[in-house]
Amino acid sequence: MSRVRVGVNGYGTIGKRVAWAVMKQPDMELVGVVKTKPSWEALSAIARGIRLYVPEGKEELFESTGIKIAGTLQDLIQSVDVIVDATPAGIGAMYAGRYKEVGVKAVFQGGEKESVADVSFNALYTYETALGKASVRVVSCNTTGMLRVLYAFRKAGDIRSVRVTIVRRGADLKEVKKGPIEGLLLKPAKPPSHHADDVRSVAGHDLDIITYSIVAPTTLAHMHVMFVRFNGSVNREDVIRALEETPRVTLLRASLAYSTAEVRELARDFGRCGDIYEVVVWPESLWVRGDEAGIAYMVHQEAIVVPENIDAIRAVTGVVEDGTLSIRLTDESLGIGRWLP
Numbered sequence: 001m002s003r004v005r006v007g008v009n010g011y012g013t014i015g016k017r018v019a020w021a022v023m024k025q026p027d028m029e030l031v032g033v034v035k036t037k038p039s040w041e042a043l044s045a046i047a048r049g050i051r052l053y054v055p056e057g058k059e060e061l062f063e064s065t066g067i068k069i070a071g072t073l074q075d076l077i078q079s080v081d082v083i084v085d086a087t088p089a090g091i092g093a094m095y096a097g098r099y100k101e102v103g104v105k106a107v108f109q110g111g112e113k114e115s116v117a118d119v120s121f122n123a124l125y126t127y128e129t130a131l132g133k134a135s136v137r138v139v140s141c142n143t144t145g146m147l148r149v150l151y152a153f154r155k156a157g158d159i160r161s162v163r164v165t166i167v168r169r170g171a172d173l174k175e176v177k178k179g180p181i182e183g184l185l186l187k188p189a190k191p192p193s194h195h196a197d198d199v200r201s202v203a204g205h206d207l208d209i210i211t212y213s214i215v216a217p218t219t220l221a222h223m224h225v226m227f228v229r230f231n232g233s234v235n236r237e238d239v240i241r242a243l244e245e246t247p248r249v250t251l252l253r254a255s256l257a258y259s260t261a262e263v264r265e266l267a268r269d270f271g272r273c274g275d276i277y278e279v280v281v282w283p284e285s286l287w288v289r290g291d292e293a294g295i296a297y298m299v300h301q302e303a304i305v306v307p308e309n310i311d312a313i314r315a316v317t318g319v320v321e322d323g324t325l326s327i328r329l330t331d332e333s334l335g336i337g338r339w340l341p
């Protein structure tokens with residue numbers, strides 16, 4: 001069978017990682033990526049042998065700096081089966097009509113509104129719903145983290161309500177103009193933060209979930225503390241087993257590493273460019289009493305949605321109909337689940 005031809009519009013934090021992951025899939029071919037400026041990120045693509053496409057009217061700008069381009073955005077979307085839109089939040093919606101016009105399948109990111117796509121996507125929940133759809137939206141990094149942990153909690157018992165405090169990284173490493181560089185920022189001041197609705201867009205609109213969001217001066221990762229109330233008692237062993245059995249959830253003993261700094265460094269030492277595709281859960285943080293449970297975990301914002309994008313590509317094209325199989329293929333190709341003993 002021929003490989004799925006993929007293009008990536010927006011080669012930034014998420015787009016470049018998705019492009020690199022596509023290059024590792026035996027059933028996919030990366031046709032090229034779109035860059036708007038001849039920046040260091042363009043050099044990063046060239047260094048990896050990735051073809052560069054540019055929005056119409058930008059050809060001269062690239063060529064004048066000596067950067068060779070393969071064509072325009074229109075050329076790219078007309079020559080692929082799927083376009084992964086990883087442009088900044090809100091820009092994807094501007095391109096949505098254009099993708100539709102050409103008839104190319106589109107995978108949007110979590111910065112877009114739910115209405116941008118046919119389905120809000122997480123491979124554990126909505127793979128089958130997304131099969132063959134024209135477009136999906138891979139929900140944001142925090143939402144993806146919460147969804148995976150909730151998936152495990154749902155295996156352990158019938159959930160009545162969910163409360164989460166999200167400590168969000170202030171910026172990604174490269175984002176020199178973002179902050180805060182000091183202080184903790186309660187944003188928004190009035191709960192719930194948008195993350196609650198985002199979780200519901202995948203897990204079901206009847207889920208009782210409230211989220212608080214605090215922005216912190218760090219670039220390394222987010223950390224969440226989640227409390228769940230069940231309809232009936234749960235036991236610790238069942239929750240731990242459910243977490244162990246959930247794909248893309250890694251349990252790491254806090255006695256080995258309990259800070260986002262140590263865990264990111266550990267991922268670097270494991271040869272992953274510091275990228276962590278899994279939610280990292282500290283089992284010691286699991287607190288269970290009767291019908292209540294609480295847990296703390298970390299989410300590497302730059303990497304966690306990458307495997308979800310790969311599964312989303314398979315779902316919209318229908319090349320793999322079984323979500324469990326797609327998750328396995330993606331995880332094998334990216335070494336997910338193999339980095340911790």
Ligand code: NAD
Binds near residue numbers: 009012015034
């Ligand atoms: P980014 O700013 O790092 O990358 C965006 C890229 O798009 C840049 O290379 C930029 O040059 C390019 N771009 C800008 N305008 C464009 C246009 N008009 N046409 C084509 N390309 C354009 O952004 P990001 O952090 O990768 O975020 C992309 C999406 O992923 C957003 O929806 C965001 O909410 C979501 N997301 C981000 C993170 C994260 O932590 N960074 C995590 C999960 C989801």
